[in-house]
Amino acid sequence: MPSLAPRPDLDSLPKYVPGRTIQGAIKLASNEVPGGPLPSVRAAITDAMADVNRYPDAGSLALRQRLAADLDVTVDQVAIGCGSVALCQQLVQAVCGPGDEAMYAWRSFEAYPIVVQVAHAESVKVPLTSGHGLDLDAMLAAITDRTKLVFVCNPNNPTGTVLTRDEIARFIDAVPSHVLVVLDEAYKEFVTDADVPDGIEFTRTHDNVAVLRTFSKAYGLAGLRVGYAVASPAIAEALRQVCVTFSVNAIAQVAAMASLDAADELLERCREIVVERERVRTALLEMGYEIPPTQANFVWFPLGERTVAFAEHMLDRKLIVRPFAGDGARVTIGTPEENDQFLAAAREYLA
Ligand code: PMP
Numbered sequence: 553m554p555s556l557a558p559r560p561d562l563d564s565l566p567k568y569v570p571g572r573t574i575q576g577a578i579k580l581a582s583n584e585v586p587g588g589p590l591p592s593v594r595a596a597i598t599d600a601m602a603d604v605n606r607y608p609d610a611g612s613l614a615l616r617q618r619l620a621a622d623l624d625v626t627v628d629q630v631a632i633g634c635g636s637v638a639l640c641q642q643l644v645q646a647v648c649g650p651g652d653e654a655m656y657a658w659r660s661f662e663a664y665p666i667v668v669q670v671a672h673a674e675s676v677k678v679p680l681t682s683g684h685g686l687d688l689d690a691m692l693a694a695i696t697d698r699t700k701l702v703f704v705c706n707p708n709n710p711t712g713t714v715l716t717r718d719e720i721a722r723f724i725d726a727v728p729s730h731v732l733v734v735l736d737e738a739y740k741e742f743v744t745d746a747d748v749p750d751g752i753e754f755t756r757t758h759d760n761v762a763v764l765r766t767f768s769k770a771y772g773l774a775g776l777r778v779g780y781a782v783a784s785p786a787i788a789e790a791l792r793q794v795c796v797t798f799s800v801n802a803i804a805q806v807a808a809m810a811s812l813d814a815a816d817e818l819l820e821r822c823r824e825i826v827v828e829r830e831r832v833r834t835a836l837l838e839m840g841y842e843i844p845p846t847q848a849n850f851v852w853f854p855l856g857e858r859t860v861a862f863a864e865h866m867l868d869r870k871l872i873v874r875p876f877a878g879d880g881a882r883v884t885i886g887t888p889e890e891n892d893q894f895l896a897a898a899r900e901y902l903a
Contacts, residue, residue, distance in 0.1 A: 712846025
């Protein structure tokens with residue numbers, strides 16, 4: 553008799569280690585923004601509660617229409633997901649079959665290896681450059697007939713580095729048209745470098761480009777789980793086909809639309825975080841830390857074997873950062889007061 557057991561390969565599935573939350577500690581581990589929802593977003597959430605006896609709009613049509621209008625794309629180019637991490641999974645499911653290859657730089661967003669393995673596809677990890685950025689030439693060279701998808705995280709999580717318009721354009725032009733290039737722009741709203749493109753411009757000329765965005769970071773809705781993809785109509789339709797029905801809940805849809813209405817105010821908060829980012833990085837450089845230039849709402853400490861000790865030092869001071877053992881630590885930019893506490897602890901670590 554066959555016995556019931558989970559897939560044996562799940563034993564080797566990398567674990568997603570979420571940032572910890574500890575009572576009384578400052579969490580700088582998950583790249584959230586420090587401010588809570590604006591009053592207008594809170595009010596929209598409260599109003600939406602009145603209808604939760606009803607299923608949500610399974611197609612998130614109102615939100616798709618709103619995004620399409622804002623981004624100057626068609627409604628059939630937009631797909632909504634339960635956070636952009638769900639859309640990462642849906643993209644792999646939509647284009648990769650067993651044995652197909654999905655490529656990404658490493659280190660990058662830690663969900664990529666998980667969603668690829670779950671889809672029975674194979675991960676091809678291309679090391680970062682010595683400057684902690686994506687090595688697009690090496691990625692191009694690693695493309696094979698089996699490559700179906702390439703994740704390009706810009707800015708890259710966890711290093712914060714960016715690719716320019718010219719670099720991405722050259723890459724996309726050189727990638728075979730049967731390979732889907734996924735520009736993961738989760739941190740786009742924190743970018744100030746004018747050479748970094750809005751990935752949606754590439755979807756206008758290339759059917760094999762998809763852009764991922766999220767309401768979790770700049771828009772401050774991480775707890776509600778909503779993100780979106782802009783792609784060709786065929787890829788966007790495939791994303792909707794593989795989506796778990798009704799997974800994007802009604803409150804998330806309404807809160808996302810209310811956040812778009814409040815975009816000016818929310819993006820102003822991002823600008824304050826950017827000012828803090830530059831202050832924090834400058835202070836760390838003055839202390840002697842190596843911190844790559846960052847365009848996201850976090851800084852990267854390439855500490856190698858010292859990573860875990862650094863994170864423990866921070867935890868002892870009630871500061872939660874995100875260690876990637878043997879590689880480096882990522883620290884989210886918080887409020888000015890939180891950042892001051894972190895900087896004081898970083899100075900102590902060197903003492
Ligand atoms: N992409 C990147 C690069 C990320 O860092 C994250 C969140 N850490 C996501 C996607 C997923 O974010 P969410 O699912 O909250 O939209």
